[in-house]
Amino acid sequence: MCNWRVVLLGFVLAAASAAQKGGAIDSTKYYDRGMNALLGSGISHNNQTALQLLKTSAELGHVPAQTVVGYFYDTGTIVALEPGQAAEWYRKAADQGDSLGAWLLGRLYYTGSGVGRDLSRAEPLLQSAASQGDVFGQYFLGLVKLDRQDYAKAATSFRQAAEQGLPQAQYQLALLLKDGKGVGQNRFEAYVWLLVSWNAGNQAASSDLAFLEGDLGSTQVEKAKTRARELENTATRSVVAHGCTGWPGEFAAVPSPPPPDLQRFCR
Numbered sequence: 001m002c003n004w005r006v007v008l009l010g011f012v013l014a015a016a017s018a019a020q021k022g023g024a025i026d027s028t029k030y031y032d033r034g035m036n037a038l039l040g041s042g043i044s045h046n047n048q049t050a051l052q053l054l055k056t057s058a059e060l061g062h063v064p065a066q067t068v069v070g071y072f073y074d075t076g077t078i079v080a081l082e083p084g085q086a087a088e089w090y091r092k093a094a095d096q097g098d099s100l101g102a103w104l105l106g107r108l109y110y111t112g113s114g115v116g117r118d119l120s121r122a123e124p125l126l127q128s129a130a131s132q133g134d135v136f137g138q139y140f141l142g143l144v145k146l147d148r149q150d151y152a153k154a155a156t157s158f159r160q161a162a163e164q165g166l167p168q169a170q171y172q173l174a175l176l177l178k179d180g181k182g183v184g185q186n187r188f189e190a191y192v193w194l195l196v197s198w199n200a201g202n203q204a205a206s207s208d209l210a211f212l213e214g215d216l217g218s219t220q221v222e223k224a225k226t227r228a229r230e231l232e233n234t235a236t237r238s239v240v241a242h243g244c245t246g247w248p249g250e251f252a253a254v255p256s257p258p259p260p261d262l263q264r265f266c267r
Helices: 002-039 047-059 063-075 083-094 099-111 119-131 135-147 151-163 167-179 187-199 203-216 218-234
Strands: none
Touching: 002 047, 002 063, 047 063, 063 083, 063 099, 083 099, 099 119, 099 135, 119 135, 135 151, 135 167, 151 167, 167 187, 167 203, 187 203, 187 218, 203 218
């Protein structure tokens, strides 16, 4: 009798395993079909079909679908703007260890959009993304530390993102270096990072560059410009290399979420 119980238990476990595998396959299938409907052209494009398929995939636990559905509610794309719903879908992805879901949810808690501003909830989520090397997780974590006036840790996070080439992080690091907050004051290095950020299109750096040019003098400025060119060769954006770039709001002081067609490059 005992042997029959062992055999029966084996059948049950095998059936459960097969069901789990089947669910994973189905969730991927629904996601692929949903993205095809979302990104297709002509008669192959259908937003409502895409939404239904992607929601089904997300409900089955497929992480990429969860962040896409979260994006819809976060930005008011296809569905009504509902940041609270966005937070729920991002949380499902973050709970599975997804770096994109983690920083997107952390971003909502940082801004307070629809969920109430809560740095205590934002910080561990952003730390999770940052520890996986996510440049936006590193940047937002720096913003949280900055708000907490923990300038040393803010500088560390901003430097990590700056070295990956994120212009906003380069700018924030430069301001800390300029004022000597959390790091030793170094206006030469501050000018270098400001120039790298400005060359990447961050116009916010203009006034600080002009101020530091008068402070440093022409000889130091020329040396800093040379150093900035050298730094641009090494501080390349890993997100660019992986394709996670190219959407409106990417370089804003508070970056916007990446759209569905780019999200697969962002984790």
